[in-house]
Amino acid sequence: MWFGKATGVVEELAFAPDSRTLYTVAGNQIDAWDLATHANRVLVPPDRSERVAELRVAPDGRHLRTCAASSYSREVAFLLRDAETGEVVSRTAAPEHFSAGRLAADGRYAWGFDDSTKGWWRWDWKASKLLPPVPWRWPNDLRTANQWNSALHPDGRTLAVGERGEGVVLFDLDTGAAIKRLAGSEERPLAPEKQMAFTPGGDKLFVFSDGDLVAFDWRSARGLWSYTSGGRTGYVRELVFHPSGALVAYIAxxxxxxxxxxxxxxxxxxxxxxxxxxxGFKGASCVAFSPDGLTCAVASTETQFAVFDVDL
Incomplete structure (x- = not known):
């Protein structure tokens, strides 16, 4: 295990596809860390006008994909940066009323909610285009939802959206139609909190509900298991899967x-x-696995982060 020290609290961690470089976001500064030498380079100096909300590395390792939010307005933009220099290659502004910008775990899509049209937008990085908005159509007995509490399937076509006390509804983003609803059991109805995620293979959906981690086979709406924390879990910040799909990590x-x-x-x-x-951190802020599955990085709520080997 080795420790790195950033310029502030590390809010994002992302490994390069070759698992040799770790990128960190701290105080809106993006650094690149060589995992062999532990040396770092400042790729993007801190920018007070814009907050780096999320960071992913493109599959070819040549570019960084970020979702950035303005510090002075509700503007959200998708930025493509050169992974070696940090220079902006392209910048696309989201629609005016776009909110809740998120990046998919594999970095291929970004998605968010448009408050004016009440529809979901998707940004396709590979095609470099913003897909048309899809109005959502809720089941008759479910009329509100928390658009920040959502997860995009690896296929980019299925979206899971949760509302506390009402369960999780899955939508077909090509049509906007609700295709499935997860409600939990009578004894423990599903009350999703602000973290859910599909497994890398897309066959399972993991949902945090009242401090419990619940796994679903979402196509059959069948609950697989529930890990009860005994009421100790108060909030969840991350939900990240190991590349093999055998392990899930989260910050709670x-x-x-x-x-x-x-x-x-x-x-x-x-x-x-x-x-x-x-x-040995007093608190943790985020976690990430390397693409080869051999390494894990965990950041503290101060300025340190740790990198260690993963033994499955």
């Missing part, structure tokens, strides 16, 4: 609110906790 705070957030690791098949090296 524990109640009461002044207790620190920590990195948790769980077996995808059984729901059982998995032991990993502990960096």
């Amino acid at each position: 705070g524990v109640a009461p609110k002044n207790w620190p957030s920590v990195a948790w690791f769980t077996d995808v098949t059984t729901g059982e906790p998995r032991s990993m090296p502990h960096p």
Whole structure:
């Protein structure tokens, strides 16, 4: 295990496709860290006018894909940067009323909600185009939703959207039609919080519900397992899968609110906790796995981050 020190709290971690470089976002500054020498380069100096909301690395490793939010307005933009120099290659402004900009785990799509048209937008990085908005059509008994509580399927066509107390609705983004609803059980109805994610293969959907991590076979709406934290989990900030799909990592705070957030690791098949090296941080802010699956990075709520080997 080795430790790196950033200029501020690390808000984003992303590995290059060859697993040799780690990119960090801290205080709107983007750094590139060589995992062999532990040396870093400042790619993008801090910019007070714009916040780097999310960061992914393109599959070819040549570009960084970021979702940026203006510090002075509601403007959201998608930026493509050169991975070596940090220079902006292209910049596309989202629609005027676009909100909740998110980047898919594999970085191929970005998506968000348009408050004026009440529709979902998708940005296709590969095609470099903004796809037409798709109005959403809720089931008759579900009329509101939290657009920030959503997950995009790896196929880019299926979106899961949750509303606390109402479950999760899955939509076909080509038609806007609701195709499936996940409600949980009578004993424990699904009350999704602000983190959910599809597995890399797209066959399962993981949802945080009242502090529990719940796994679904979403096509059959069948619950697979639920890991109960005993009421200790107060909020969740990350939900990241190992490339093999065998392990999921997440950052969760524990109640009461002044207790620190920590990195948790769980077996995808059984729901059982998995032991990993502990960096000794007082709190954790984000987590990422390398594409080759051999390395994990966890950032603290201060300025440090730790990089360690993963043994499945």
